[in-house]
Amino acid sequence: MKAFSFEYKRGTTIIHKLDPRSKFIYTILFTALTVYFVNPLILFLVFLSSVPMVIIAGIGKRWLRSIRGSLFFIAFIFIFNLVGNFWTTGSIADAIIMSISMSLRFIALISIFSAFFLTTSPEDLTQSMVQLKIPYDYALTFNMAMRFVPTLSREAQIIMDAQRSRGLELEKGNIFQRVKNYIPVLIPLIISSFRRAELVADAMESRAFGANKRRTSLYVLTMDRRDLLFISCSLAAFLAILSLKIMLGIQ
Amino acid sequence: MPIVEVRSLSYTYPGSVRPTLSDINISVEEGEFILLTGPSGCGKTTLCRCLNGLIPNSYGGEFTGKVIVDGLVTTEHPVYEIAQHVGLVFQNPENELFCTSVEREVAFGPENLALPREEIRKRVEESLAMVGISHLRDKSPEELSGGEQQKVAIAALLAMKPKILVLDEPTANLDPASAQSVLNTLLKLNEESGVTMILVEHRLEMVAHMADRCAILNEGRLVLVGEPEDVLYSDEAEAIGIGIPKVVQVAKNLGINKINGKRPLTSWSLADLLRM
Numbered sequence: 001m002k003a004f005s006f007e008y009k010r011g012t013t014i015i016h017k018l019d020p021r022s023k024f025i026y027t028i029l030f031t032a033l034t035v036y037f038v039n040p041l042i043l044f045l046v047f048l049s050s051v052p053m054v055i056i057a058g059i060g061k062r063w064l065r066s067i068r069g070s071l072f073f074i075a076f077i078f079i080f081n082l083v084g085n086f087w088t089t090g091s092i093a094d095a096i097i098m099s100i101s102m103s104l105r106f107i108a109l110i111s112i113f114s115a116f117f118l119t120t121s122p123e124d125l126t127q128s129m130v131q132l133k134i135p136y137d138y139a140l141t142f143n144m145a146m147r148f149v150p151t152l153s154r155e156a157q158i159i160m161d162a163q164r165s166r167g168l169e170l171e172k173g174n175i176f177q178r179v180k181n182y183i184p185v186l187i188p189l190i191i192s193s194f195r196r197a198e199l200v201a202d203a204m205e206s207r208a209f210g211a212n213k214r215r216t217s218l219y220v221l222t223m224d225r226r227d228l229l230f231i232s233c234s235l236a237a238f239l240a241i242l243s244l245k246i247m248l249g250i251q
Numbered sequence: 252m253p254i255v256e257v258r259s260l261s262y263t264y265p266g267s268v269r270p271t272l273s274d275i276n277i278s279v280e281e282g283e284f285i286l287l288t289g290p291s292g293c294g295k296t297t298l299c300r301c302l303n304g305l306i307p308n309s310y311g312g313e314f315t316g317k318v319i320v321d322g323l324v325t326t327e328h329p330v331y332e333i334a335q336h337v338g339l340v341f342q343n344p345e346n347e348l349f350c351t352s353v354e355r356e357v358a359f360g361p362e363n364l365a366l367p368r369e370e371i372r373k374r375v376e377e378s379l380a381m382v383g384i385s386h387l388r389d390k391s392p393e394e395l396s397g398g399e400q401q402k403v404a405i406a407a408l409l410a411m412k413p414k415i416l417v418l419d420e421p422t423a424n425l426d427p428a429s430a431q432s433v434l435n436t437l438l439k440l441n442e443e444s445g446v447t448m449i450l451v452e453h454r455l456e457m458v459a460h461m462a463d464r465c466a467i468l469n470e471g472r473l474v475l476v477g478e479p480e481d482v483l484y485s486d487e488a489e490a491i492g493i494g495i496p497k498v499v500q501v502a503k504n505l506g507i508n509k510i511n512g513k514r515p516l517t518s519w520s521l522a523d524l525l526r527m
Contacts, residue, residue: 148349205331208411216367216371
């Protein structure tokens with residue numbers, strides 16, 4: 001449950017206060033770079049670009065946790081690429097470089113997305129989606145999904161405890177057996193989630209949800225000078241990295 | 252004219268054979284404080300859902316009779332419209348709060364009503380002040396205690412300016428001190444702002460003396476309605492097995508049923524009577 005802990009906590013730093021749309025522009029630009037390049041140095045630069053954000057926002061610990069949580073996947077990606085590339089190219093050096101690149105690409109993506117989600121409140125995100133003309137229903141669905149992640153994980157824990165105390169052994173057997181062991185946890189979890197969804201829907205309806213097609217919102221997101229500065233920096237770094245390809249022919 | 256009128260209401264949930272509510276009749280005057288109680292599974296929650304139109308509008312099922320709240324017949328108006336007249340507070344605050352700050356939570360209702368921004372701001376301020384939680388505005392509901400969460404839920408409804416509040420066991424998940432604090436808030440809203448209260452509650456010890464009338468629901472039927480002391484001192488109430496307050500039991504055992512026409516509902520009124 002701890003892997004990819006993208007859970008937002010409130011903060012007051014400049015990064016937290018940026019308009020989600022500015023951060024989103026950064027995220028899109030640098031995600032594009034990770035997909036475009038295979039050179040490990042460039043991918044490392046892309047990864048580094050997210051580090052100042054993490055430091056300024058003071059989210060180092062949780063950012064590290066996201067990365068640590070993905071170590072298993074990174075190891076998997078590394079080994080898979082190593083074997084695959086050695087198989088096709090026959091060169092161990094090429095295979096190692098390729099594996100490093102692919103792992104770095106994954107780390108860079110995790111880092112960029114962590115920086116975004118750890119500093120952006122679900123509501124600001126919803127609001128920016130609304131201001132980007134995405135229908136409120138979709139934006140709210142997203143918001144709710146984020147809101148109920150910790151609730152569900154708490155509930156899963158309670159159900160696991162309950163089933164364990166009735167003798168269920170979750171860690172028994174081979175990998176297939178273990179997956180099967182989780183069925184008595186999953187079924188109650190799914191049923192209780194449906195019940196909860198109904199109760200939440202009742203609560204929303206009781207607060208006039210759906211009364212108007214266009215709703216007002218108490219807060220309106222506005223871009224200010226800081227946002228322009230942030231977007232300019234992102235764009236400059238993006239172009240600088242891209243120009244490396246043109247000038248040096250790096251792929 | 253009563254503000255809430257329930258006329259021969261019967262209701263059966265879709266897929267269910269037996270009716271959950273049978274032939275309910277009650278009318279509530281504006282500003283009244285009604286205490287509704289009864290054993291688990293007697294239909295209290297269902298009745299609450301009928302009062303703000305969730306039943307039958309969102310639930311379907313077999314609905315007969317009439318529920319009129321603040322002049323609106325619930326079957327003829329959508330829930331979001333009724334929500335501006337009747338606020339419904341649920342049992343578990345975890346399922347009724349879904350924003351990351353108290354302020355946003357309270358603003359959710361008025362935002363849905365598409366009110367102007369200044370009006371929303373004003374209503375948020377007023378509602379927070381009415382419940383006495385203005386200092387919590389920037390907190391996340393998750394950081395709050397259960398009692399504070401219920402107060403946020405109440406403020407969130409007040410922001411829609413309902414004349415009636417229906418509360419479905421709002422203290423069920425709370426410790427005694429938080430429960431008392433929430434109940435005091437309700438009494439204050441009733442006395443100072445004239446909000447009509449319909450409170451479903453098991454903790455009769457704490458609320459019996461606050462209520463103007465007490466109603467007992469059993470197996471889907473409204474079996475007793477009247478002054479709290481008449482209802483709680485009755486033999487029927489004892490037979491149904493609701494949590495008759497200890498004070499009432501003691502008073503009954505002492506045989507001081509009606510001294511000077513008064514029957515105590517709280518320990519201090521019992522003590523006063525004994526001293527006389």
